[in-house]
Amino acid sequence: MNDTPVRLHLYNRFLADGRPPTALETAEALGVPTEEAEAAYQRLEQAHVIVLAPGTTDVWMANPLSAVPTPFRVVTGDGRSWWGNCVWDGLGVLAMVGADGVVSTSCPDCGEPLELRISGGELEPIDAVVHFAVPAARWWDNIGFT
Amino acid sequence: MLAFRSEEHVDRWREQRCLAPGAVFSPDQMWRLAYDWYRDRLSPDWQRKTPEEAQALLEEIGLTGPFWRLRP
Numbered sequence: 001m002n003d004t005p006v007r008l009h010l011y012n013r014f015l016a017d018g019r020p021p022t023a024l025e026t027a028e029a030l031g032v033p034t035e036e037a038e039a040a041y042q043r044l045e046q047a048h049v050i051v052l053a054p055g056t057t058d059v060w061m062a063n064p065l066s067a068v069p070t071p072f073r074v075v076t077g078d079g080r081s082w083w084g085n086c087v088w089d090g091l092g093v094l095a096m097v098g099a100d101g102v103v104s105t106s107c108p109d110c111g112e113p114l115e116l117r118i119s120g121g122e123l124e125p126i127d128a129v130v131h132f133a134v135p136a137a138r139w140w141d142n143i144g145f146t
Numbered sequence: 147m148l149a150f151r152s153e154e155h156v157d158r159w160r161e162q163r164c165l166a167p168g169a170v171f172s173p174d175q176m177w178r179l180a181y182d183w184y185r186d187r188l189s190p191d192w193q194r195k196t197p198e199e200a201q202a203l204l205e206e207i208g209l210t211g212p213f214w215r216l217r218p
Contacts, residue, residue, distance in 0.1 A: 087149045
């Protein structure tokens with residue numbers, strides 16, 4: 001099975017509903033057996049496109065989107081909102097939907113709020129730095145901690 | 147990856163957690179990486195980047211050196 005229809009359905013529903021569709025919902029929407037949708041979800045995870053909650057076919061991350069609240073809130077100029085998995089993904093949500101907006105987070109050291117604002121497709125100047133804890137070769141060892 | 151007020155804040159946070167030094171770079175580089183990485187994710191034709199393509203993208207925005215090497 002070509003996984004593109006599953007991927008597109010998953011992302012489009014996630015964006016529209018604010019949560020990822022279950023494999024059952026995807027199966028019903030695409031008119032395929034549930035087992036086929038579940039297998040597609042697992043293949044997408046193996047291909048590092050999405051991340052499933054351990055031991056389930058529930059979507060945890062459909063990068064750059066997170067199915068659970070995180071410290072990276074994304075709000076577009078027209079009021080749509082989601083959670084990103086990290087700063088990269090928070091900004092990635094705005095890139096993916098092609099919208100201006102704000103990624104709200106805070107400095108893990110002092111707690112001061114930080115807002116990364118995209119306006120006209122450009123990042124507005126901000127006095128901040130980004131830190132990557134894990135070398136690139138090990139990003140997928142534990143994608144929940146990078 | 148996390149955003150901090152400054153490198154000093156990164157160092158303090160890291161030392162409190164006994165974490166080895168990572169990599170620090172600018173929010174502008176982060177935006178460029180995020181943009182190039184995700185802008186086509188909703189396209190039917192989207193394909194996951196090959197390691198070579200991903201490495202070239204990192205290099206293009208100035209993320210070079212052993213830390214950014216995707217293949218050990």
